[in-house]
Amino acid sequence: MSEPDATTQRSAAQSVADVLLRRREQVAQRWAELPLFRTVFTVTRDEAVEAGQSVVDALAVVASSGRPGDLEASGFDPVRVQIGRMSASRSRAGVSVGQVAAEVAALKDAVVDLLKAELEQEPAEIRHEAVLFASELLATLRLVTLETMLDDGQEIIVRQRQQLLEGATPVIKLWEGIVAVPLIGTLDSARSQVVMESLLEAIVAQQAKVVILDITGVSTVDTLVAQHLMKTVASARLMGAECIVSGIRPAIAQTIVQLGIDLGSVITRSSLADALAMALHRIGLRVHSAPDSPPVAGPAAL
Amino acid sequence: MSQIPVIPLGDVLFVSIQGELYDAVALSLQDDVTNAIQAHNARGVIIDISALDMVDSFLGRVLAEIAGCSRLLGADTVVTGMRPAVAITLVELGLTLPELRTARTVEDAALMLGVWVSSRTSRAAPVAVRQDEPEAMDGGSGTDGP
Amino acid sequence: MSTPVDETVRLRIGSDADLSAVRLQVRAKAQAAGFGLVQQTKLVTAASELARNTLVHGGGGEMEMSEVAQAGVHGIKLAFTDSGPGIADVEQALADGYTSGNGLGMGLGGARRLVHHFDIDTRSQGTTVTIVSWATTPVDPRAVLR
Known part of the structure; x- marks a missing residue:
């Protein structure tokens, strides 16, 4: 043709x-x-x-x-x-x-x-x-x-x-000067960014000296997530607040080691309760049972 | 643009950086602080940057160098009040400044440096006990005892 | 890839004071384009790094600033041009810790991490570094991280 x-x-x-x-x-x-x-x-x-x-x-x-x-x-x-x-x-x-x-x-x-x-x-x-x-x-x-x-x-x-990003990051005040952020689900770059920002804003708003990042609900920790955690910790430190990462499950600990991720100077604790005990210690407080009340078992008795 | 004042408060020097900063002013601050440490025999430096909306690698380096020089002269430097957006940006830039001591407020920095500050801020910690005192101190209505 | 939406602004970079002007103008532009505080700070910091680079290594030059739009998202495009000797090894210049002048060597590589798009065109007659930052993070943020 x-x-x-x-x-x-x-x-x-x-x-x-x-x-x-x-x-x-x-x-x-x-x-x-x-x-x-x-x-x-x-x-x-x-x-x-x-x-x-x-x-x-x-x-x-x-x-x-x-x-x-x-x-x-x-x-x-x-x-x-x-x-x-x-x-x-x-x-x-x-x-x-x-x-x-x-x-x-x-x-x-x-x-x-x-x-x-x-x-x-x-x-x-x-x-x-x-x-x-x-x-x-x-x-x-x-x-x-x-x-x-x-x-x-x-x-x-x-x-x-x-909308999803904004709705999914509660910052909880645990004590005067102590805030916690429970992370749940999958952490992609965008969500990590939002988490980081709301956390750092909360440091200012709540006058926080210690911040607990609880990753009990995080499904997997890969290199990228670890990097975001490190960045958050570093930013909080620059602002004058200390970060504790808690809720590292055994499986996640193994992944972190196997991937060769260096969490460096990040302070970690296995449970949120341990992290809170440490945070209270950092701001110069300690918890003891009142002499006239019956002892209650476990660290949950805060 | 004028110089940044370095204010001696007891044996601590206080510097508050305000607004847009020319490179030359930042560099002369470095000189001024080092000289002032010597002159006042200071053992601490507090630099408040809560008014800064940006810290780039140049200013980050100036802060780190002030801290480094101070340390050599026997004074501890604490940088206070860094804004969230500034902190995120510095970290993304690759400057985590691990050698730099930081605090949220000037008051916290003063406590870190062991400087006496008025305890008007006992609003904190309503229930738990101060570690150094066995008795609970409650400024308010803590009268649930016998 | 993107269309300009307004007039291009040109700023000379020849002194400390010009660096300051670059930061103020970029901040104002980013605010007007609807950038969030963190995005603003990242862009202003990147601009400060690149403008200082133009001044220190390129012997001065200029910055061109324009607002761009793509699929309804607004962004800011900055181009820093100098007529200096050019960068001999771009890969090396972008690597952290590299510096041919003074500084922590975070300038170019650091600035690249603060923006969505980064491009260097360097030859013996001069260098142009172009960056673009968007008001909102692109749908797949991993896609823009090289």
């Missing part, structure tokens, strides 16, 4: 743009029947037709620019928000990304049918070229839709991630 020359391509672009403008009403009417428009614009049929018309207009602008594959084409800009609303509405209805893509692909038939009818008198070569051009244009529309959906998804992920 021979490569179409530039003139043929230009005229294909022009005829597609012309047809879209001329038959805008008909294309929009047919689209209004399709699930993509029908299920999103449910108030009146006119609303769906109107929405369809604005998409046709956008396609016509992009077509006349002669670059049907340009995802960034400014011609799409006026309808990006609308496309976003449509695709968001479809995903809320439980339609998958793939299905939405298929629904957008289904818009092509109406355009191609009208194009063929309009260009009946033209030579076969031009007709063929115009159909190819229109196909590419609609494929781009499909990509624009997918891109919009992915962007929206990304935004939701970022937002939820932030």
